[in-house]
Amino acid sequence: MLREAIYHRPKNNWSYAYDRETVHVRLRTKRDDVAQVTLIYGDKYNWHVVGSQSSEMKVFAKDNLFDYWQAAVKPTFRRLKYGFKLQSGKETLWMNEQGIHEKEPENIYIYYEYPFLNPADVFEPPAWVKDAIFYQIFPERFAKGDPAIDPENVETWGGKPTPSNFFGGDLQGVIDHLDHLEKLGINAIYFNPLFEAPTNHKYDTIDYLKVDPHFGTNEKLKELVKECHSRGIKVLLDAVFNHSGGRFPPFLDVKEKGANSRYADWFHVREFPLEVRDGVPTYDAFAFEPHMPKLNTENGEVKEHLLEVARYWIEEIGVDGWRLDVANEVDHQFWRQFRDVVKKANPDAYILGEIWHDSQPWLGGDQFDAVMNYPLTEAMLDYAVRGTRDGRQFADLVGYLNAAYPQQATEASFNLLGSHDTPRLLTLSKGDKRRMKLATAIQFTLSGTPCIYYGDEVGLTGEQDPGCRKCMEWDETKQDQELFRFFAELVKLRKDHRALRDGSFEVLQSEEGSKSLAYAREADGEKFIIALNASKRKATVAIPVEKDTDFQVVLGEG
């Protein structure tokens, strides 16, 4: 057994409370190197009296280099002391906190510890999230309901989107088209920013407590939320707390008064006055964007203001959670306080971080419920759309991600195939609907909540921003109805079968160099086999099944 490959470190994704009774323990070994791993465990205070217990671990994930093993145990007194026994052929090794041993260690003090399963430390995303199917709305471009509040210079609906033009989408428009969403079957909406801001994307907030007047009013949003709730649809808002907009009044004050402004400490100023030198602002900003000054979330007043914002929209307007823009650049301390405030306002609120990379430091139960799963996005696109990743490479990436986070984070993760920040799926697919459907079928049959980017379901196309932010197509004759039916069918399938939401996941076939891929999801006595072929040629997948199994093809095309 390759000793250098064997890895475990208590807590994080390696040993964690899955719920208030159960601890998951994981171990990593070299791929296909170890035949059997046994978890040896007990209570450190009575081990010497009652001895230890053991549990066979199972390989629950694989990536290109490693196997990942897991066992679930329910320690009677919520304390867990544990070690591992590894076997391969005639070789047996024991592993604990002092490393790898060739004999069973007698001293239990050198075993690992999950010291106590305290409920406060259990990472519990809202239960509804793993059953949710999201729909992302870029409000300026979804639907126009109230021409009276159009911005100046509004252009004709359906025109060419530019970084700065307006088409007059608003909240009334969303209310007017909830039937479309209900027909599609989604049960949650993620809105790009709704608060007052000068741009069409509104990531440069002027007033965090006010719906942009071109979208409507706070009351209108409340009406929308109520209407959504009556249809069983949750509403998620975008919290842009990393930076304000350049017209945020405190920022304007610092710009005018410099160090003498009472808001001087609200931002990260390297040097007064606030200006741009050789393209670099004299203050921290999102990227080097002068109109997006980074907020000092360590300042007491800033914290108080933003936390009041977090509370207000949940408690007063009724929204069901927050998507956090540029979440990784804000301090962890702020997010911990944010979570306290949000969960106090509504314990069932969902906190979703925008993080494009490895996110474990935010997924310990003290900060976010989930992150936007961009690594999976890329893998789905590489496999199904770009053809740059084979079945084995795709399965490896899914295995790696499943092992990288606690199971409940995987179940609540936000799985997307495109957004306002990427080219549209159909465009990436070069108009090939089969590739688009392949990717979407994967998205809907993996753990984590899928999100449909507005318009993808009716065949909208568009390159990278601004192309991907074009107006929604409401002329039914111009909508791709066949595509819509495919999306609606997938939505229904997922909603009807728990196996596709939080069922077990097993890779059945994934071979190097092959574009075929098959995996199974199972729960409640139902098993789904998802067999995919990203190649242009026909392929055959052999799936071992038990005799007398009943089969039913629920979705598929040749």
Next chain:
Amino acid sequence: MLREAIYHRPKNNWSYAYDRETVHVRLRTKRDDVAQVTLIYGDKYNWHVVGSQSSEMKVFAKDNLFDYWQAAVKPTFRRLKYGFKLQSGKETLWMNEQGIHEKEPENIYIYYEYPFLNPADVFEPPAWVKDAIFYQIFPERFAKGDPAIDPENVETWGGKPTPSNFFGGDLQGVIDHLDHLEKLGINAIYFNPLFEAPTNHKYDTIDYLKVDPHFGTNEKLKELVKECHSRGIKVLLDAVFNHSGGRFPPFLDVKEKGANSRYADWFHVREFPLEVRDGVPTYDAFAFEPHMPKLNTENGEVKEHLLEVARYWIEEIGVDGWRLDVANEVDHQFWRQFRDVVKKANPDAYILGEIWHDSQPWLGGDQFDAVMNYPLTEAMLDYAVRGTRDGRQFADLVGYLNAAYPQQATEASFNLLGSHDTPRLLTLSKGDKRRMKLATAIQFTLSGTPCIYYGDEVGLTGEQDPGCRKCMEWDETKQDQELFRFFAELVKLRKDHRALRDGSFEVLQSEEGSKSLAYAREADGEKFIIALNASKRKATVAIPVEKDTDFQVVLGEG
């Protein structure tokens, strides 16, 4: 290069802010397998314009299987995107968040991120800690100053300690003997619990806001703290927050009234009434000890009470920090709030957790400043005293620990060779003072604050509790004065030379099977070479030095 051995994961001990400007980045490779590792880094928002920078990484630690590499970088705009280039012979590999590559990746989005160096997230133990030398006092047994407050049935000073007897040690006794501590040179005291409790060890608190009447009064403690501070000595108290004592009034109330008690939720009751069945209490306790019921630190009132305790002794009495008993069994959420309260009361207060095992989950800057470094204790004893670990095995363990935590945690760690919970050092050494001195010399020449257990410095002996809790010897003719001078010399050496406190650490010699060991500490142009021999035979150690180096033997015996 062995790919399975290569490990990095952002944050924790792998990439962290060392101070408000500097990020340490680390990588693990198989021992002696890789010739060169280069950190490639830049700002993700201007990488495409200004390109990347690079920094050669150095092996800063080794253990039995791995080399650990580190580089320190100061990102201009506090954002760090990075990857690794590894070289060995003709082989070159690149590593980033998507794994190991044989060609340099063009896409920087798959590089690792340390997204933003926010000051609030910097783990900053108090600066004084790495310069501190602690002295642990078990108050019932250190010195008797006020016979008027003796417990009933007090026994004659110096008698045989039992689990339940009393000798009348008190705070006045400590005040009376501060000259001894000043002569020894220590500059910090860690007190075992001082609060009202029925036992001699006082880990079963009755009143968290009151000094035990047999020790003195709150005012007397304030006087002691003042006197200590005037001599440059800090004072650390023991916070027993995991459990209360069986005579804690809220617990007595629940015992009497069961589920109807207004304190019913202050504890973790599995089943009413509170009783012991087959040796197991019907409520959670420390171990299975009925007289130490576990406190429900998620209950708002319990939290409020304990946080008030945390504040009171720091703000009102002036103590300099807390040692946290059974710290790992209390929820992380509580400790985060505890840190907020303590640091608000005194930003320079030290928070030290009692954790016997891997402690990374508590050392992220949001909870503790340090933990009691028991893994090092065992290694020092194995090498110097028990002879069960050779020089190489000792060096490997030190390397492993240095790599397991951020550098500032290592610098602030609490390094002990014995305590009220272990046999005394001289007893473990079977009376062989040379072994005791060898262990102590190591303790004083590694990073982390050393702690002397009261009486070790004058030759006190004692087996595991209760033997190790015997009365301090104040008869100078019975004190081992030669040992005292050795301790005082080590204390002075460490205090006089920064190299021994937070200087660099390098293993110069550590061979398998050899009891010899040599390492160097260096800072401020001074270099200390510590050459040790744990064997009974003479040994020679060859140390490469530059020509014309000035040598001075500062401590040693043949």
